[in-house]
Amino acid sequence: MKKNRLSDSIWVFGDYRNYFQNRVTLQLIAKGKELAKELDKQLIAVVLGDQVHQYAMEYVAHGADVVVAGEDPGLMEYQVDTYTAVLARWVEAFKPQILLAGATSFGREFFPRLAKRLHTGLSADCVALDVEKDTGLLVQTTPSFGGELLAEVVTPDHKPQMATVHPGIFRELPHDPDAFGCIIYPEIGPLPEIRVKRMRTRPQQTHDIRLEDAAVVVAGGIGLGSKELFGMLSELADLLGGDVGATRPAVYAGWAEEERLLGQTGKNVRPKLLISVGTSGALQYTTGIQGAETIIAINRDPNAPFFKIADLGLVGDAVTVLPLLLDALRKRV
């Protein structure tokens, strides 16, 4: 009875270092719950740290059936050596079917090492997860060949099936304060010596409104042609109560900060409205915005691939269209 609760299940690694990483974990719990239902398994969230009570409660409120918790002062800092040792020990003992983590900076460092330790494969930066009907295997969709193609990967011969998943791909379940779950505290065992010494921590600069939370996102691409024109997107976003995103070429051009990058190597957004100006529709970009409820494309090239995924397309030069749009909105605000 106890063994079945942990083994053969779907595990999500809890990364709670800040708001952003915690949201990724909650998104994965929601998706893991969906997969667990399809496979008739349990969804288990794994959390390590010194004081993890509040995160365990949060994961139960967001859909985890079971929380596996490891509390030890030696786990207070996210350290790849210690976390790999503990999680590898638990995975070898309890044998989950699937192991997921957010493709955060820590997930990207931690999971490849863990996969090597467990002699299994890892699909990195997945943008979709599904179950193969006939086999029950996890189909891990991940960009490949520089993002030009989406590869569907399965891991039939080794367990667990491991994947890191891009933040913002899935929607978290609503917080349910009346939820109950199970919490399990396995013994942690000896921790390895930490070979990396953290000298200092510097908080990342963030905006007041997070791009990932914006209901309206105005995104610009290199097709805008100039930094000045790109700058008009900020006013457009302000008038609509939203925020500004950018494609990789626009970031490379120095028109926007790296933190505004959308897509495969940047942020995934799911706004109610996305206005995309001067973007061609490269897969690296569209994987990050495909969750938008309504997409409006503005591009002077009527054959731009982006029009294929847009709900509404406006063929026109941004130099002409943007001032007209801003004038119209200013009169309404």
Add this chain to the structure above:
Amino acid sequence: MIRYQESTISAYHNYLVNDTLTPGFSVGDPDSQEGFFFLADMVQSGEPAPRISARILDDHGVPLVELSENEIRKNSGGCIRQPPSGGESLILLFSGAPLLEVNTRSFANGYLTIIKAKLFDENGELRMESQGKSIRVYGDANLTLCTPFASSHKSSPPK
């Protein structure tokens, strides 16, 4: 095989007992009219504070104080209750030594209550004592209450 301990957890409020989270627990028999008991009742969503009922005795089995849902009902030991502040509730012995400390920490979406005490039953046996950040419980106990005691028993704790 790795050993592990298991408990039920509430998304809203838990107590820390025997180093695990639990929505509620009882030690001894909360229905008893004279003997020791300690009931940390389940807190439902929306309630901001834990509900503690207890009959507390000294280490010779002599009654000191009775609590019913956080309120002092009988106080033969002349115990002193300090006004609750900042999620902390404290009951002192007449001598001024701490008898029972209940500390509730609030998180973004829930609460965790930590209890500190050294409590004995009518036979002078140790039944609860603080150990690290947790309270450790000995003897007859129900370590998982998933419904409020009053709704799952024929009678509420004695008042």
